Amino acid sequence: MSLVSMTGFAEAHGAHGSLRWRWEVKSVNGRGLDLRLRTPPGFDSIEAAARTLASDRFRRGNLQASLSVEPQEGARGLRVDAEALASAVRLAKRIAEETGLAPARVDGLLALKGVIVQDELAPAESAERDARDAALLESLATAFDGLRRARRTEGAKLGQALLGIMDEIERLTEQASQLAAAQPAALRERLASQLKELLENTPLSEDRLSQEVALLATRVDIREELDRLRAHAQEARRLLQCGEAIGRKLDFLAQEFNREANTLCSKSADIALTRIGLGLKHAIDQFREQAQNVE
Template sequence: MSIASMTGFARAQGTTGPWRWSWELRSVNAKGLDLRLRLPGGFDALDAAARSAAGKLLSRGSVSGTFTIAREGETVSVTINQPALEALIGASREAGARFGLAAPSLDALLAVKGVVEVVEAEQTPEDAERITKDAAAGFEEALRSLSQMRLKEGAALRAVLAERLAAMSALIAAAEALPERQPEAIKARLTEQVRALLDAAAPLDPDRLHQEAALLAAKADVREELDRFTTHIAAAYDLLDTGGPVGRKLDFLSQEFNREANTLCSKSNAVALTQIGLDLKLLVDQFREQVQNIE
């Protein structure tokens, strides 16, 4: 199963009789699944069908959908009110004969309110039912296209994340191989630090000296941090291979990466190890930024 991005765009269109309709879907990042639809009047039934379909295919993302519909061809009919027109003609002739007025033109008569009736084509309940059925199927088609686009982008994101993980692994290996981390080097530094404590003006209690030496040894050892980092990297690879809605889990791992990198920097007593820790923090930030796009 592949991982998917949360961003994408899709369009689907179709016709039902003289009616042409279309869907546009846009998806961006979100903590959960948020579907927002813009529907024309009379198509509220599409809302429930669209939400059911989206819930089966998507797990996360803010998805906005716009449904538009228009009638093709002749959308209005024009009729002339014959009785009203005849009455106007008769009245105009009578007035002309009585007052000596010129007969009004046909344009003037047709401009009188009520003589010409313009009727827009109406959408019947049967039309709305057929359109709703076809539009629901069209939404599922757009949804599948959106899902495919999100999967395609998810494949690209997987490659980026795998590259960051590989770079982290290389830095961990470099930290393991540092001469400053070899037991002899650590022992030499501890010996020097203990000697400095013994040469202090005020004599130290043997127990206190033992405690200080133990603290110095603990701080010099970053074995635990490196091991945990390696374990987290392996877990991240497993999630990328498993696929599906793993964005939240990857985000949690990125927080763990950051915590280990911070501890590594704070415990480092060598410039080279500090630099590795800083490089790891940069990679972790890049990793986490990309993870925010994963479903």
């Protein structure tokens, strides 16, 4: 299964009777699922069903669904408030002149609150309103399905990027492992040299030197950190293979990666190992940034 991103965009058009409309839906990163529904006055009746459509298709992300309507002459139950529209046109024209922005579009003006007014429907017309709402929700479902496809397309790219970062993390982990394997001998040589300078002519027994080296080696031993880095990398690859809604799990793994990299740097007794640790932290930061886009 492929990953699902939390970013995407889609649109869908629909019509019922003499009313035409367009849905624009987009989503960005979010800790949970949040839908902001923007509709002209008179269309509040679809909100609950719209939220159900969203929750049936998405688990995380900040979603925005905007409805633009274009009523035609004779549209029953809808009328344009000429005074409100004229005020909106004047305001849009003034803003365009002062800022140099492009003039407002008709659908944008009609979407402003109060420009389109829906007259109260008589009881006999409630069936017509229900039919209109059903058509609106059908096209919104189409838009949401398009958004879901867009998020999957973006998720596939995210998956490749994350796998590339995992390659780098594993490469640096193995480099650190090779350096760590050579640390005891290097520590012994360095410690013997330092003690010789301190003690000058006082001889140092082999047993005492071995004890000091063993003590120091314990303090800088990073084998456990390397083992945990490998285990986290293995789990990350397993999750990336599974796909679907794994964003929270990847974010948790990024924290665990970072904890081990910090410990590795703090234990490092070698400048080359410190550089590797810093490289690991940089790669882990990239991993976390990309993981935050995953549903």
